[in-house]
Amino acid sequence: MARLLWTVALLGAFRSAVSKPLGLDKRWEELKVKHEWVDVPKGWVQVGRPPTDYPLKMNIGLKQERFDELLEHLYEVSDPEHHRYGSHLSKEEVDELVAPNSMTVESLEAWLTYHDIDPVSSLARTDAGDWVTVTIPICKVEKMLDAKYGVYKHVDTHETIVRTISYSLPSFLHEHVSVIAPTTYFGTMQAMKSHVLIEELVDDQVSTSETVSTQTDVPDSCLRDITPACLFALYNAVGYKPAATDRNVLGVAGYLDQFANYADLQTFLTANRPEAVGFNFTTEKINGGGDDQSIPGVEANLDIQYTVSLSWPTPNVYFSTGGSPPFIPDDFTPTNTNEPYLDWLKYVSSKPKVPQTITTSYGDDEQTVPRDYAIVVCALFAQLGVRGSSVLFSSGDSGVGGGDCLTNDGRNVTQFQPAFPASCPFVTAVGGTTGIKPETAIFFTGGGFSNYFPRPPYQNDDVADYIDKLDGAYDGLYNAKGRGFPDVAARGDRFRVVISGKTYHVGGTSASSPTVAGLISLLNDYRISHGRPPLGFLNPFLYSKGAAGLVDIVGGTNPGCGTQGFNATAGWDPLTGLGTLDFGKLQSLVLYEDED
Structure with a gap:
């Protein structure tokens, strides 16, 4: 009943109306x-x-015409308790519904x-x-x-x-x-900034962490220096070897003339995953997107170096989407001033097959995105999910909101600022952590509650419990009935990244999302290699059976808007969601004996 009521509420925005015939006197x-x-x-x-x-x-x-039916399919094929779990739709079936x-x-x-x-x-x-x-x-x-x-x-x-x-x-x-x-x-182009922070130059280019093959615990060096070995150890994924690399693909969405560099990846792998040296990603250009290897992008390199090193030898594809050249008032040539984000979604949705895992580290304050635009984009993510793709987004780097946090609806009142697309209920939003033994929420991790999308049924109990714990704190600054985010979290600071041959420390939830994507890609590999379909839309699984494979994060706050922000606590919270991934435990949870 809860799901039905939520679907009806959401379809108030999504559903198409029945039209009267168009008369000649219109x-x-x-x-x-x-x-x-x-x-x-x-x-x-x-x-x-x-x-x-x-x-x-x-x-x-x-x-x-039939988007309500698509939502029903989405929840049935994404619910591990449903007999249709994993029975994702084909492109042709989705086309018929939309x-x-x-x-x-x-x-x-x-x-x-x-x-x-x-x-x-x-x-x-x-x-x-x-x-x-x-x-x-x-x-x-x-x-x-x-x-x-x-x-x-x-x-x-x-x-x-x-x-x-x-x-x-x-x-x-x-x-x-x-x-x-x-x-x-x-909110396009440079305004649609990636969530990435370049922290400092690292003097050496050789990892100080132990090798992946012998890592059995998280060394203290991972406090100051994150490498793939640290992440394998932190999230209990040491030693897993992908076996479905002929069927499993991991995708990275890139914008703003951010190009992933092939040579930098090899330098990174030499230092941090030597057995993967020689392996590379492919680039697909969308709407005039480029691939200029002379100007490596910090965001692009961060994403690719960690998705490749964590998922190797799973094929990785970098989507380079155009749409960011500046408009010159006296230039009469066709200059693309369209939304590159929408162009990417249309392109990926048109493919006969979609990557089983996709990570994106871009977003805006939700209020800067027109509601009708946000609803349409969110619906496109539902289409990817029902086709079997796990779509991950970084939750942002401004805590509960950056700047003056004033509303842009003419009232000019202070309000926490959720991020979009992280606030879309059909994506898995990833927050950031710091430290080891234990990890805590990092201060900049974005999180909160959507003002556009109602709270989905899969998270209703978890989010309601957190709001009860607030006991009235911040009432009026957030929408207590909105979709809560993030859903999960991962380390978000001091990642080693090679840029133009030099090694830097990079941080942000831009690092957290590709980290989780790499681990989810391995879980998809595990299912596919056992004859099962990929995980697809993750959230119904994460908030039910999958919760037992997550490590709760109970410390930290995410200040913003002149406040201390929310606090991480037992259970779900709007800083780290349900927690970080324990790959070993999740492995035992993602296969069901009663699956067809």
């Missing part, structure tokens, strides 16, 4: 606001207007035709038809959306993008169109 110019900001989002200032014939690539997300109904398609095409856009020759469509892409002059976009686009510059990063602070659609289209991009989502 007034196409009767527009209704789809989304608008009270003011220009914080950190951005308008510096000009784009040329009137600037070509804008417009992505139109259509309401999905396809828009005929009235939605007809209504969109009629609107485009009214604006002299040929729905046959001008449009690119996804296989399911739930996304339509068309490139048209921005002057026409402004008329269609009753919008006024500007060139906006970020005061800190100095990047420039083309956005509007408001857009509208004909009233009848609201029940057919979920979102149009790019419009009001400003």
